[in-house]
Amino acid sequence: MSIMSYNGGTVLAMAGEECVCIATDLRFGEQMTTVATDKKKVHKVSDKVYVGLAGFSSDARTMLEKIMFRKNLYELRESRKIRPKVLGEMISNLCYQHRFGSYFTEPLVAGLDPDTHKPYICAMDTIGCIASPRDFVAVGTGQEYLLGVCESYWRENMKADELFEATAQSMLSCLERDAASGWGAVVYTITKDKVNVSTIKARMD
Amino acid sequence: MDTMRDDQKEAIPALGFYPHVDISTGTTLIAMEYNGGVVVGTDSRTSAGSFITSRATNKITPITDTMVVCRSGSAADTQCIADIAKYHIEVYTMLENEPLTIYRASQIFRQFLYNYRDSLSASVLVAGWDAKEGGQLYALPIGGFVTRQRSTASGSGSTFVQGFLDSQWRPNLTLNECKAIVKQAVGLAVFRDGSSGGVVRLATIDANGTSMELYRPDKPGFPVVKPPSAHLSFPPHVEQTPV
Amino acid sequence: MGHKAPRLTSTGTTIVAAAYKGGLVMGADSRATAGNIIADKHCEKVHKLTESIYACGAGTAADLDQVTKMLSGNLRLLELNTGRKARVITALRQAKQHLFNYQGYIGAYLLIGGVDPTGPHLYMCSANGTTMAFPYTAQGSGSYAAITILERDFKPDMTKEEAESLVQRALEAGMHGDNASGNSLNLVVIEPTATVFKGPIIPDFCKRPEPNDLEYKFNKGSTKVLKQKAYKYDIVESMDISH
Numbered sequence: 001m002s003i004m005s006y007n008g009g010t011v012l013a014m015a016g017e018e019c020v021c022i023a024t025d026l027r028f029g030e031q032m033t034t035v036a037t038d039k040k041k042v043h044k045v046s047d048k049v050y051v052g053l054a055g056f057s058s059d060a061r062t063m064l065e066k067i068m069f070r071k072n073l074y075e076l077r078e079s080r081k082i083r084p085k086v087l088g089e090m091i092s093n094l095c096y097q098h099r100f101g102s103y104f105t106e107p108l109v110a111g112l113d114p115d116t117h118k119p120y121i122c123a124m125d126t127i128g129c130i131a132s133p134r135d136f137v138a139v140g141t142g143q144e145y146l147l148g149v150c151e152s153y154w155r156e157n158m159k160a161d162e163l164f165e166a167t168a169q170s171m172l173s174c175l176e177r178d179a180a181s182g183w184g185a186v187v188y189t190i191t192k193d194k195v196n197v198s199t200i201k202a203r204m205d
Numbered sequence: 206m207d208t209m210r211d212d213q214k215e216a217i218p219a220l221g222f223y224p225h226v227d228i229s230t231g232t233t234l235i236a237m238e239y240n241g242g243v244v245v246g247t248d249s250r251t252s253a254g255s256f257i258t259s260r261a262t263n264k265i266t267p268i269t270d271t272m273v274v275c276r277s278g279s280a281a282d283t284q285c286i287a288d289i290a291k292y293h294i295e296v297y298t299m300l301e302n303e304p305l306t307i308y309r310a311s312q313i314f315r316q317f318l319y320n321y322r323d324s325l326s327a328s329v330l331v332a333g334w335d336a337k338e339g340g341q342l343y344a345l346p347i348g349g350f351v352t353r354q355r356s357t358a359s360g361s362g363s364t365f366v367q368g369f370l371d372s373q374w375r376p377n378l379t380l381n382e383c384k385a386i387v388k389q390a391v392g393l394a395v396f397r398d399g400s401s402g403g404v405v406r407l408a409t410i411d412a413n414g415t416s417m418e419l420y421r422p423d424k425p426g427f428p429v430v431k432p433p434s435a436h437l438s439f440p441p442h443v444e445q446t447p448v
Numbered sequence: 449m450g451h452k453a454p455r456l457t458s459t460g461t462t463i464v465a466a467a468y469k470g471g472l473v474m475g476a477d478s479r480a481t482a483g484n485i486i487a488d489k490h491c492e493k494v495h496k497l498t499e500s501i502y503a504c505g506a507g508t509a510a511d512l513d514q515v516t517k518m519l520s521g522n523l524r525l526l527e528l529n530t531g532r533k534a535r536v537i538t539a540l541r542q543a544k545q546h547l548f549n550y551q552g553y554i555g556a557y558l559l560i561g562g563v564d565p566t567g568p569h570l571y572m573c574s575a576n577g578t579t580m581a582f583p584y585t586a587q588g589s590g591s592y593a594a595i596t597i598l599e600r601d602f603k604p605d606m607t608k609e610e611a612e613s614l615v616q617r618a619l620e621a622g623m624h625g626d627n628a629s630g631n632s633l634n635l636v637v638i639e640p641t642a643t644v645f646k647g648p649i650i651p652d653f654c655k656r657p658e659p660n661d662l663e664y665k666f667n668k669g670s671t672k673v674l675k676q677k678a679y680k681y682d683i684v685e686s687m688d689i690s691h
Contacts, residue, residue: 002452047681055454096514100553104454129457129510131480131488144485153664165666172671184674195679201672251580256592258572259580281577285548324551 003104004055004126006031008180009041010142011052012171013110014154015119015134016163019191022050022110023171025142025181025202028057037183037204041140045071048190049084049111051091054140055126056104063103066094084111084120088130095128102126106139110190117192136170142178149173160196164189168200175202231400232264232277233362235390236332236342237374238355239383242411243332243340245275246387248362248395249403260403268294270414272307272333274314277360278347282327290314307333311343311351319349330359334410362394362401369393380409388420392428456508457482458555460628461493462590463504464618465559465570466602467583468611471639472561472568475615476504477590477622477629478648489631490648498523498534500643501562502636503543506588507575508555515556519543536562536569540579548577557587563638584614590622590629597621612637612646620651630654 008029013022028039042052043064051067053060070090071082082090088109095102108123123137124130131137135154138146153166164187171185183204189196231252236245251259265273266287274290276283290313294305297313311331318327331343344357356374358366373386388405395401405420405428420426437445460481465474476493479486487509495503495516503519505512519542523534540560547554552575561570572587573579584602586594597618606614615635623630631654634647 002454004454092510092513096510099510099514102454106454125457125482125487125510126454127456127508127510129480129508129513131457131491133488133490147485152662155663155665161668162666165668165671166664168671169664169666194681197677197679198673199675201674259582262580279576279578280580281548281552281574284544284579285577 001031004106005141005180007055007057008141008178009039009054009057010138010140010146010171010174010178010181011041011054011108012136012138012142012146012150012167012174013052013108013121013123014136014150014158014163014167014170015110015121016158016160018112018117018119019158019160019163019189020110020112020119020121021163021167021187021189022052022108023167023185023187024052025171025175025183025185027181027183029180032179034183040186042186042188045087046075046082046111046114048114048192048195049082049087049109050188050190051087052108052110052139053105054108054143055106059103060105063091063094063105063107067091067107070094081114083113084109084122085113085132087111088120088122088124088132092124092128092130095124095126099127108137108139110137110188112190112192141180142174145174145177146170160189160191164196164198168198172200172202231398232360233366233391233394233398233401234264234275234277234330234359235363235366235370235387235394236275236330236354236357237370237378237383237387238340238342239378239380241340241380242334242409243342244380244383244387244407244409245273245330245332245342246391246405246407247275248391248401249406250401251280252400257402262403263406265406265408265417267415268310268331269298269304269333271304271335271410271412272310272331273408273410273415275330275332275359276327277329278327279325282325283329286314286317286325286327286329290317304335306335306337307331307341307343308338308353311345314343314345315349315351317349318345318347322348328359330357332408332410334412336412340411358390358394360401362391362398365397366390366394380411384409389428392430396430396432455483457487457510458508458628460590460626461506461588462586462594462619462622462626462629463493463506463559463588464586464591464594464598464615464622465504465561465582465584466598466606466611466615466618467561467568467570468606468608470568471608471611471637472563472570473608473611473615473635473637474502474504474559474561474570475619475633475635477619477631477633479623479629479631480509481628486631492634494634494636494645494647496520497539497560498527498562500564500638500640501534501536501539501560502638502643503539503561504559504587506557506591511554511556512558515543515546515554515558518546533564535564535566536560536571540571540573543573544577544579547573547575552576559585559587561638563640568638586618586622588622588626588629590619590626593625594618594622608637608639616649620653623651624653 122132480488632648
């Protein structure tokens with residue numbers, strides 16, 4: 001049993017036209033036992049920048065605290081909002097500092113550039129190797145299921161509402177087959193003037 | 206779904222999984238003193254497992270104008286040791302304002318090979334010429350033990366030619382006699398040893414410095430090995446014709 | 449009892465490089481894998497170290513990113529401090545000493561190449577600190593296929609076009625024969641006067657046989673939303689720091 005699937009959980013991000021979606025499931029388990037059903041793995045870092053942390057929950061929480069600390073310090077030093085790409089690089093370096101004893105969590109960053117509204121998504125492994133494609137990224141126990149289904153559901157230049165549907169439906173498909181994720185899902189749709197947080201109806205088993 | 210087994214420690218190239226395959230110089234190193242200096246000969250094969258990483262390697266590393274080191278064992282370890290020892294030798298040479306004796310150099314190599322004996326898998330031959338003792342040859346196997354030898358072979362190919370060298374060496378060899386013996390010994394070793402191969406490189410070190418030579422299998426001068434030919438009458442039920 | 453280590457992204461890779469008359473061509477595929485998953489379809493494995501020195505990487509992707517980042521930083525500082533262009537051998541030494549210190553635990557297998565005032569150079573640097581010089585070579589899990597093409601077709605003093613075509617064909621062989629390589633390829637042609645980057649080039653056999661014409665278009669509202677909340681951003685007076 002890998003430590004990466006001890007608690008379970010999946011995060012998915014998709015990029016559209018001047019918008020990004022980031023979705024998380026809500027299950028928190030200990031191997032096959034479900035312990036909590038309201039555990040969001042997506043966290044707000046700044047207005048238009050969100051981070052998802054899949055994997056071992058204790059490490060994910062420690063990591064989030066370190067991320068917030070570094071992000072706050074950055075914004076105070078630079079007197080400007082952090083851009084998602086900078087945050088991705090920052091988290092990557094944070095991960096690599098622990099190269100030979102890494103935190104068992106795979107971070108994912110999704111957001112819009114605060115000035116240009118250019119969408120940015122990226123995922124990385126436990127030691128901070130960034131993969132930043134233009135379409136979609138997924139981390140967590142349902143990664144493999146998501147990457148397959150998103151390959152069909154993602155289209156070029158989706159508007160916010162189309163993107164929401166594609167993200168939500170991909171997540172629902174993943175929850176059909178991933179036993180370690182489930183118990184509902186939350187989708188964050190980040191656009192240039194607001195963030196929509198939607199709890200979607202999913203199977204509850 | 207993970208299809209990789211936990212305990213499996215074999216290389217899976219398709220997954221980019223390489224569990225510490227050391228690049229090593231499965232080697233033939235031959236060296237011999239003659240009346241004016243010393244001759245060393247090597248093959249040129251470097252392999253990682255069964256894959257030949259390089260077929261034209263130079264395993265004779267110059268340290269000074271009149272000293273070389275022949276490396277065998279882990280390529281990374283021997284390259285590192287050669288670099289560090291060379292640095293120390295250069296520093297001593299500058300401080301003392303005269304070239305180091307080959308014996309001193311061999312002791313510097315020994316120091317590293319002995320102090321780091323648990324983490325290194327390196328064995329070297331230090332060969333060279335100095336004004337005090339003329340041509341010299343020191344063998345340093347894994348662990349940091351030093352001996353001075355008149356003729357030696359080291360590396361995986363050495364087992365095949367130890368007897369040949371014993372039968373050929375005699376006092377006061379001339380340069381050409383010595384070169385012929387060393388070259389032939391490398392040829393014999395390369396013929397029988399699977400992890401030695403490629404070209405034959407010879408280095409001659411005497412009062413005038415080091416000169417390097419190269420013999421390719423596709424050019425004249427490469428040592429010839431003629432083993433007894435096969436018995437065509439065996440197995441008896443198969444009819445064979447000579448090629 | 450113990451836990452299995454998490455799956456790291458590795459660039460199960462094909463990387464190829466070849467020198468030609470007056471220059472050097474280097475290239476890589478663009479697939480990054482984590483176990484059997486293609487983690488990144490278009491990752492950049494040709495890393496720029498300086499204007500005329502490049503490194504192609506195979507092995508653990510995060511290690512490659514960080515090692516090449518460190519190298520390019522140090523080389524830039526060197527160039528600024530000395531007012532001269534950095535040399536390929538400098539990049540190589542830095543890489544090998546860093547990697548040797550970590551005894552192979554930093555899984556970076558590099559091809560470092562470029563043109564400097566002393567001419568074109570191509571080196572291989574293994575994770576445990578072994579280095580070798582080559583006229584042409586390949587690395588990564590696809591190197592076995594790629595090296596066959598190089599061994600068959602390489603000749604000294606090729607033209608730029610010949611070298612470029614050779615590297616591309618070797619890469620395509622690797623991408624074809626190795627599951628962990630594919631998607632697209634990037635090339636960089638380094639000459640004393642200019643460095644040209646080419647890519648991504650997608651070979652025909654890497655293209656999807658049928659384009660994704662099926663429209664999975666979900667009607668608005670097809671996902672049932674239980675709860676929804678919109679967060680409008682607080683409009684803070686914008687700070688313009690661009691001037």
